[in-house]
Amino acid sequence: MPFQHRTLPVTAFQQNCSLVWDDTTKQAALIDPGGDIDVLLGAVKQLGLTLEQIWLTHAHIDHAGATGTLARTLGLPIIGPHEGDQFWIDALPQQSQMFGFPPAEAFTPTRWLHDGDTVRIGQCELQVRHCPGHTPGHVVFYEPTTKHAFVGDVLFAGSIGRTDFPQGDFDTLVDSITSRLWPLGDDVRFTPGHGPQSSFGQERRSNPFVGGT
Template sequence: MKYIIIPVTNFMQNCTIIWDENSLDAVIVDPGGEIEKIIIEIKNRSLKLKYILITHGHLDHVGACADMAMYFSIPIYGPQKEDSFLIKGLTLQHKVFGLKKCSEFIPNRWLKNGDEISFSNIKLSVLHCPGHTPGHVIFVNHKDKLISMGDILFRGSIGRSDFPKGNYEILMHSIKTKILTLGDDYKFIPGHGPTSNLGIERKFNPFLQ
């Protein structure tokens, strides 16, 4: 399995492309904006994009979803249905966040805890991890021990819980019962900033002490 992180928009959101190096089948996680920049990376590697995967409904993570889906004729999967109010409110979000207005969309499939996304020989397990938003999900590749984390856990920090329907206690419960139980050797790609692994965060992240 290969992946590349493409920071997009002024929020430097980590859009991630994951692919099988033999078939070149790929998925993209959280295309938050700057669609031209993302398309260049896909075409330069001759990747065959299969799905768009969304961790949660904030605009800086979904801003290019509709245009990407139309350009590549592929479906959008995620997040969990509790984030539907955010997807429906994209017009309001672009005013609040100060980002470029994006095309509206409805996901082809809402995801739930325990779902699995497969392409080529790669399998991504879906874990529902509310707290930052009520419908936030993460994608876990157990074979390569890699997590697409979204905005739940960061290097040295955790996701914000002060957005609409966010909840600090629920966020911490998600981290402790869904994420840290995976094992210290799992690496993760957060929604913003540098990668880390669960062992480092368990030991040094001040929010987990």
Template structure:
């Protein structure tokens, strides 16, 4: 059975998701953005064996702890799309600019393009390519439980910023309609920041995208 725990990390309160199979205790982390020691304590307390680190995109508050955890746990980094390579290459420089601890470099073992199927135990996760916030942003969808991890594409009542290098507002809106709003209304989503919401609610009430064509 799929279990999920959200652990906010860094001063940006980024939602790192710990996903695990309750029977095998195999786990993955989505967007281990920082506070590596906190995440290690959570994993240990839950008695989990983390097998992979998944990334939606390359921003420091989503990838800051990935280098250290990948090294210490000796596990691969999966995602994002290779178009976010430049963000990961700059992660130390950008962290210094924001006054964050300087993270270890992130080495991606498998770039994603969209359409791949990732596995955790018996659960399958569909990779969807959703650029706009960053050019290489991906999101993860579990059809069995109708849960979507949107990273910084879609939030409850808001959408991702596009004023960073290579951000694209129109591309983001198109990604939301194509990759998020094409899913069932009852689909719950966990975004990079803030509370859980569902697709139907955002279609109706999100002022940035509600009732607008893609």
């Protein structure tokens, strides 16, 4: 299977940035480059990849903080999130100040994403699910040949995303998980925005917030 991925924890929040690539063509994308650009570009170089795109699940600082700088310096397109997160993108400078991050450069996504869209790197095609609730514009990326999902802060091993932010909503988040993620199958493994990987089946059985749904 040509699709490969590697987790690169970044920032003080240990956010799981994912480097994804087509192992045939070595074309690569970064999902949620929140910071630590040296770490990210070091992995790209070490693996002999060509970084071509940035994909965003949502626009919180630990996920999107390095996006503007990377896109500007390397000439990369920014794909996602959904336009519901525009106000979070606009607030990135304040977010970086509030959390003591390096200044985050403003940016405008090259392409907004919607439920049912696809994104492509090399010959690999991933499906997009719009999963609001943690933020209104949050999207999830799903790779069907390896049955792997990159879910940002929607779902964690044993937990779900916070919903106490502006335009966050608990019922909306639970509905996103049960109606947009569970149908992909119990055997789907996922990389969350923070912490260890898990599978949808495991969370369906034992997650205290969405177990038994």
